[in-house]
Amino acid sequence: MKKSLQDRLNALARNLKNPAKPRNLVTRSGARVRGIHSSRRFPTPLPWETPEERTLIQVLDASAATAELLSQPAQLEIPTETGSFLYTPDVAVQWTNGSIWVIECKPLEVLRQVETRVKHCAISMQLLSFDIRFVELPNEAQPSAAVMNNIRDLSAPGGPVQYPRLKREEDRRQIAIHRPATFRKSGCPRRRSIRGGCPRSRPAAL
Template identity: 30%
Template sequence: MDVPYDGAGASRPNTSPPQTSRHPARNPVTPTGRGFRAKFFSPKNNRLVRCESLLEFDCLHLFEFARGVVRFVEQPKTIRYRVGAASRTYTPDFAVDWSDGRRWLIEVKPADVLAEQRNQEKFDRLSEVFKSQGEQFLLLTDLQIRKSIRLAQIKTLLQVRYGKWLDGATQPAVPSSLANRTIAEALRIGASGRSIVHRLAARELTCCLDTEITGSTLLLPFEESHDDALFV
């Protein structure tokens, strides 16, 4: 991202999310039982979210960045289900609550692990179980989460979003409409690089994140579909 901005230090805003479903059903542990692998401070949840893998850690950046995501919780509940005569239990990696009322139950796994026959059968069955309960179950892999350019730019924009230079008293003046202009055009009508990045970080404006942000990047007004596209 070569649009200039000042400062990228992350800070913790003093905001508290609604007091619902904020904590996991059980403490996250790795399959070896050695405990969680990483901790991610989520301003949306105003707490540390624990991860079993570094892939989960990267995934949390997408949840935090998506404008429509209100909150998310690790390992939200455990269900019992049947495969043939066998009874099994399963705990999703995350539950994600959206401002429009949707709730996603999510499993995060490497694509090559999900490709194994036993896992395909397991998660096909779980999809059926959750659908029968009226719940939306999604599988997210490294192919969606770790798109290198997109993930790097999301991490940078999150640093900008929570950096002190974005405090209300220091927000830069912005021309009335930057949507449907390229960054170069926005700069020509008086926007600063800092103000453009501010609005991208806040998701007031969006752009294609799968290619490097440059002067030719087109700025778009935010739509809900832009959040859904983060997980594709």
């Protein structure tokens, strides 16, 4: 039986020292925003702590390459040479190819700090041993206008639940290019039927 993304993260937590529930969302005197993203594709509510986390969740939710998506999924105890520390991933995503990424959103100046580098190196090594990739995403990285348009299409009332608009347009274009010539022509075939006349059949439709 195929394990879900949450099951795999729970198994990872059990393999470490002390599995624990995800921590509560935190704020700092209003400097950080918090909320919950409700997805049309995934049943689990997706909490976020910062605007950057919210944007990341929206982008992954709109991506056709996303198979499963979780935020604040589990609290992990990461062992180091001098002890251990607790770590809660911002976002965990499983792609359609089966690979899993844990994504951490931080300002670029924080990512460059020595203390952060040491912690993230320990997290990356631990996750890599479970075939999970650790990815740092600077807050300064922002999605393109086309991606944001897809997000708005998906979040609009009555909007599509399947692929974003640009993806659907590209699919239709590729179908039109590679459609067999027989299906692009209408009317009667050139060869005559066995009765000597032209069969009254409708053009084939996709």
